[in-house]
Amino acid sequence: MRVTQFMLANNMLRNLSNSYERLGKYQEQLVTGKKISRPSDDPVVAMKGIAYREDLARVKQYQRNIGEVHNWIDSADDALDKAGLALQRVQELVVQASTDTATPEDRKKIADEIEQIQKHIVDVANTKVGGKYIFNGADTKNPLFIGYPGEMGFAVNGNQSDVEIEVFDGIKLDVNIDGKTLFTGIIGMLDNLKTVLNDPNSTGNTISSHLSQVEAQQDALLAARSELGAKQNRVEMMENRLSTQEVIATKLMSNNEDIEYEKTITDLITQESVHRVALSVGARIIQPTLVDFLR
């Protein structure tokens, strides 16, 4: 084949530009850390990439949702703890009032304290966390109790719907407890106590017979708290699963689209030397012609 300077020069230019293109590709891969920068580089990787990102975003979102679940459960548990302490005090007061040495005046004072405790319980039932009333079912904009018992306009809202938060595809946790049953029970029991204590005819025996009611409410409270505890366990298990899922999703995504640095850098260095060779050979080849040697 007849080869001319023109052809050599053209070939050299083309080869150099191919070489630059490959260098550019490796550079892009190294800078972005990704194998592909556009779908046509590898359509399968690109499509899978969209799906894996979606998966990862899901897992991260569910982790955020779980944070919210914790918020609900911890707040409720904390509130119920306070209510429990209050009930303990009530129990002490009832025992104190049930001794026959207590005068009606003493009992009246105890009734006053119980009234204050009742108000405290109402406050606990109206606990507001992050702008939500956590014991009024799904109607979180409104408190469970309006006003205080024995006052004008006292009312119970009492929504009993579950508040559900999604913690995994299709898995929802109801994060609230039935505040209406629990707190109306306690308030009612305290109403009864006040009536008995304010009654001058009450004897020690009649008062101590109410102890069982107090205990019943304490049990109800404990039941609610153990329900919360069980939920807490479920959440923790879910949390563990999600963090495993996160690792898996991240790994899948990385395997799919991330470069292996050692490989790409090696490729780049190889290409670099090829490029140097191309340049030096090109520079040699295109120089001399017969013109240089004719006298």
Add this chain to the structure above:
Amino acid sequence: MLSTFHGLEVAKRGMFTQQAALYVTAHNIANANTPGYSRQRVNFVETEPFPPASMNRPQIPGQMGTGVEAGSIQRIRDSFLDYQYRNEASKLGYWSARSEAIAKMEDIMNEPSEFGLSKAMTQFWESLQDLSANPENEGARAVVRQRGVAVAESFNYLYTSLSQIRDDLGQEIKTGLLEVNSILKQISELNDQIKAVEPNGYLPNDLYDKRDALVDELSKYFQVKVETVPSGGNALDIAEGIYEISLVNQDGSTIKIVTKDGYSKLSVDPPVDPVNDPTNPDGYVSKIQIEDALGNITTIRDSEFGNLASGRIKSLIESYGYGSDPNNVKGYYPEMLADLDKMAYSFATMFNAQHREGYDLNNSNGVDFFEMNVSDNTTGKGAAASIKVSDVIMSDLGKIAASSNSGESGNGNNALYLSMIKDVQITNGSAALPSGSGTTVSVPITSGTVQTFYQGLVGKIGVDGQQAERMKTNAETLATSVDNKRQSVSSVSLDEEMTNMIKFQHAYNAAARIITAIDEMLDKIINNMGIAGR
């Protein structure tokens, strides 16, 4: 008997011819880097020997050579390689236009990335999940609204950007055809000049080169077939004649665009000029019209575009859009735009339906979350361009219907259902809402989910782009290799020209030397003969 001066004449002819060859060598060297130039050579021809065979020939030993002349100056070129090159060039034109068009689309879609539509959809989903966990929270509502705006704007952005690229493609069709018409005109003019030169027995090599370079250029736009027609008169056998050029179809049929009588003008109908001509706003090509020199019009209709063999124009039209009805435009960009419309409309329709099932903070049923201007409910045409978050939602965050029950501000179930919309399974163009209320919505997407539909779009662009890129590389390799062969035949080698230069120079010198020898001989006869005894 030979004339006394016979030798002088032979040597003079030798000098003249070698000189001509040296000048052609100089021309070759001068044009070593001219694109499209083919090296030329002088065809040396022996002159008529003496004596010619005739009745009154002198009785001498014959025939005696009388020297050399430059028979013709011919360019060295292989028309078969031209044919091969042009076939590859038109394929290259086709695939490179296609891969450019798809690359632009990929740039706009920007997937996979942290900034594409899928990211906007994912963030919208996240915000709805947050809302479902905090349905009464104004902050969560505001984020949902903003992310909803981001989704709508992503659709708007994709649609307008793709439309813009498509307009550019339209402009490119227009300028491409202008270029083609100009090439055809130039080829025809060269034909005329060649037709004037050839009958005189000359070879207009430089005109041939220009004409072939133009045909090379033309073959990027269309696949063409070149036939030659002799120009008559005293044209040499090796004269190339007039080029008649035709467009080639896949089925082998052809349409003449340059004949010995003149050239055709190509145009598309309706005219594609979305910027200056608003009569074709949606942009499509229904036919290519070819008006020949006599005013006869040949039409390539939209159904026949696929039959065009290859070339840049075919590819541009396929990307830009074609059809006989503005409402049913085929083509790469129109189909992508239609798919975006389908996706936006399906998503927004299902989302609105689910949103209407829910209850807002004022305990009333939800309104439409998204608003759009759609001219056709079965295709959702116009949805992607016009989708936006409705004014009601924009003016009142409380109108976002997160709750599935009236009066339950802490109920985030509807927000949760809303977050599922993009993954709702669609069968036969109808989708059941995720709330399980039994309501079904008919949407333009026929199967899969909005999410997988979008993944499918991206995958399609990827696969098509990859194919176009691969075909382009193949055509490029073939074209380069054929061009290399062509260069091997036609390009100027400086070494060769130098060698020739030496060759011709020496021959010239030698001829001059012969004149000197004859001069000395004649000197002997004239000055030194007949002077014996002086």
